[in-house]
Amino acid sequence: MKNTTVVRTLFPSQFAALLLASAISVPVMAQQSQSASEPQSAPPAAAQPTPLANSDQREGFWGRVNPMARKKWVKKRLDPINDRLTELDEVNAKNSQQIKDVDARAQAGIHQAQSTADAANQTATAAGAKADSANGIAQNASGHVDRLNTTVNGLDQYHQISDVDLPFHRGSNMLSKDAKGQLDGMASSLAGHAGYIIEIEARSPGAGAAGIQNSQRLAESVERYLVTEHQIPVYRMHYVALGNAPLETPGGDENAKPERVRASSVHIRLMENSLAAQDSTSPHGVASLTGAERP
16 A cells, blocks of 8 residues: 555656666566576677677667567668669660650551651652653654655655657557667556656647647547556546647756757656655656666
8 A cells, every 4th residue: 555655646657767777677677587597607708799690789778689680681771772773774675665665666667667668669650661662652743743744745756767858650540669679668667666657748830739639549549559558547637738839948047949849759858746655666767768768
């Protein structure tokens, strides 16, 4: 009762100090009792604690070595570092993945650009080939048009190859042996040729209608001989009966006096169209009926 009364009369702070002193004194008394019961023997030299062991013994709340104290202390300090390292690893992994993604997109873009460039190059090559083909076609068309223009312009352009005069006896329209021979030579040279025509001009010394009719009979006799004997097409022969029209002046001198018609004759000109004769041998090599070729 007396102790209880004393405790109750203490102040709260004094009561707390008393409890703390009691809690500390109990383990100390227990440790001293255990030390007294153990035999007093000096530990061997090898078992003497080292300074490190002594420092370890001072660790721990009860003064003994706590093996988990150092690990917890290290772990407590290493955990933030490990967390930071883990975070850095995650950041590195994320950056690596992002780099891979960017590289993949870049490679895909490069591949797409290369494919587009190749397609554009192929398109340009095809366009160039088409342009060259179109240019060739245009040039061929231009050349063809030029040839057509030349052909159209030269359809009615004939030039003289040779000419000859066939004399007739007065008052007769019969061909002489010499005249027939010259006509035979001309017709044989024209066989198989194209692009030529034969102009026949007949004259007779008779005046007026009589002279015209007589000259017409002369031209018809020449044309009839060439058709019947040598199958010269009629459309290649053109004749005109000039009667007693004056002969052309030699050399085309306009000041010279025209020559009068004194005998019946037929003047024959061999004319050639070079365009029409392109696919056949030109009759240019045909000798004149008088034996002399005139260009």
